[in-house]
Amino acid sequence: MPAQAEDWRGWNVHPDGYPNSVALKDFADEVSEKTDGELNPKVYNNAVLGDQPDAIEQTRSGALDFGNFNMGPMGPIVPETDVLSLPFLFTSVDQMYRVMDGDIGQRFADALAKKDLIVLSWFGSGAxxxxxxxxxxxxxxxxxxxxxxxxxxxxxxxxxxxxxxxxxxxxxxxxxxxxxxxxxxxxxxxxxxxxxxxxxxxxxxxxxxxxxIIPECLCVAASSWNALDEDTQKIVRTAAENAATEQRKLWAEGVEKSREDVEAAxxxxxxxxxxxxxxxxxxxxxxxxxxxxxxxxxxxxxxxxxx
CATH class of the missing domain: 3.40.190.170 (Bacterial extracellular solute-binding protein, family 7)
Known part of the structure; x- marks a missing residue:
């Protein structure tokens, strides 16, 4: 645990109620609960802490503790992620999840870690x-x-x-x-x-x-991550993986509903x-x-x- 109760600030571009926002709130709640309030993440929605490129830099420097970032704007900082913007790279969202959850995804995570961004889990942003x-x-x-x-x-x-x-x-x-x-x-x-x-x-x-089909990360600042003991890191990573499972489910449901709505129109x-x-x-x-x-x-x- 941190030496004393600590608040974490997290960036999110989406509004309340969006699949990512719901999953991030549950991530924050789970971390707070499992650490008995010693670590309290708070998510700031609607990009109120700055636009995405700025928020990525703030997280790298430790001014922000974590964020949900799309890989599209990550290229200038982590060139390897430009690969993920190549058209028709993936044939389906499920294939993208399989790739990012496996050894290839870890290679991207390693590249982000060299730029002081620790990937805890991968979200989807649809096709x-x-x-x-x-x-x-x-x-x-x-x-x-x-x-x-x-x-x-x-x-x-x-x-x-x-x-x-x-x-x-x-x-x-x-x-x-x-x-x-x-x-x-x-x-x-x-x-x-x-x-x-x-x-x-x-x-x-x-x-x-x-x-x-471009993935997103739930990323933590390396300085914030390294300040945690091993047990707390496990709690935070598990909560992030649970958040990814939830976000993917909510996103798929949202896609289906939107498809039905536009077809009805x-x-x-x-x-x-x-x-x-x-x-x-x-x-x-x-x-x-x-x-x-x-x-x-x-x-x-x-x-x-x-x-």
Whole structure:
């Protein structure tokens, strides 16, 4: 236990009631209970402690004790995590969980540990798919000519370009109006975001390409972690693993509900059983990535071997 009762501050971007927020609260409650109040984590939701890149740096320095971070913005600090932003790297959310819970996930955790971030467990953030106002996407050529909003990341721009679409980086808040006015034809995201943003009101075709499946970590500052004795570390890690189990369950339930809701609102959802044609279009992106990061080829090969 800590020498005296200690409060931990934790970062979270999501609002109250979100699967991650519920799981993080239960993590904090379990740690407090099992340590008899000697260690009291408190989660600050809605990014009130800063944006994600800033919160990652604060956690590395020990100004924050823990956080729930997506691997997307982690690349500038931990280059290995850029691998996880490669499109069509994973074929399903379940495969991603299997990979991250095993030896490969430990390799990413080791890379984060070198930057003073201790991974306690892996959360999910769903699978991102394309949706648009015009027609279902069943094969790569169905994206030809579509103006599609993507996050501001070169890999995502390259992905859409390789599929024949016109990638249009823009802020998330501009997407609804841009869809409505025809500035863009579509975008990409997961079912809960598609639902909660009301994008389903104007984009009536949702195609489950599942091109990006990016994990998140529940990470602790190395300085905070190292200040704990072994028994307390075990309590904290077990609580984090329990939180991951809960978050994954709540997320899956949220995806199912959002899918049902948007279908009830008239959205046509189509599954894509064989993503091989999409993955083949990604080969130049992978080749360029490996040329720039030759030391990461084994990570990519090992993940692909689990498909």
């Amino acid at each position: 991102r798919s394309f949706y648009n106002t015009d027609h279902p996407i069943e094969k790569p050529d169905d994206l030809k000519g579509l103006k599609l909003r993507v996050m501001n990341n070169d890999l995502y721009v390259q992905m859409v370009d390789a599929l024949g679409g016109n990638a249009t980086p823009m802020s998330y808040g501009e997407v609804f109006q841009s869809l409505k006015t025809g500035v863009i034809d579509g975008a990409e995201n997961n079912f809960p975001s598609f639902d909660s943003s009301n994008h389903y009101e104007v984009a009536k075709y949702f195609s489950e390409t599942e091109h990006l 008239g959205v046509k959802v189509n599954e894509i059983d064989d993503k091989a044609a999409f993955q083949k279009r990604m080969e130049p992106i992978y080749q360029a990535f490996i040329e720039s990061h030759p030391d990461m080829k084994s990570l990519i090969d090992d993940i692909r071997a689990t498909q």
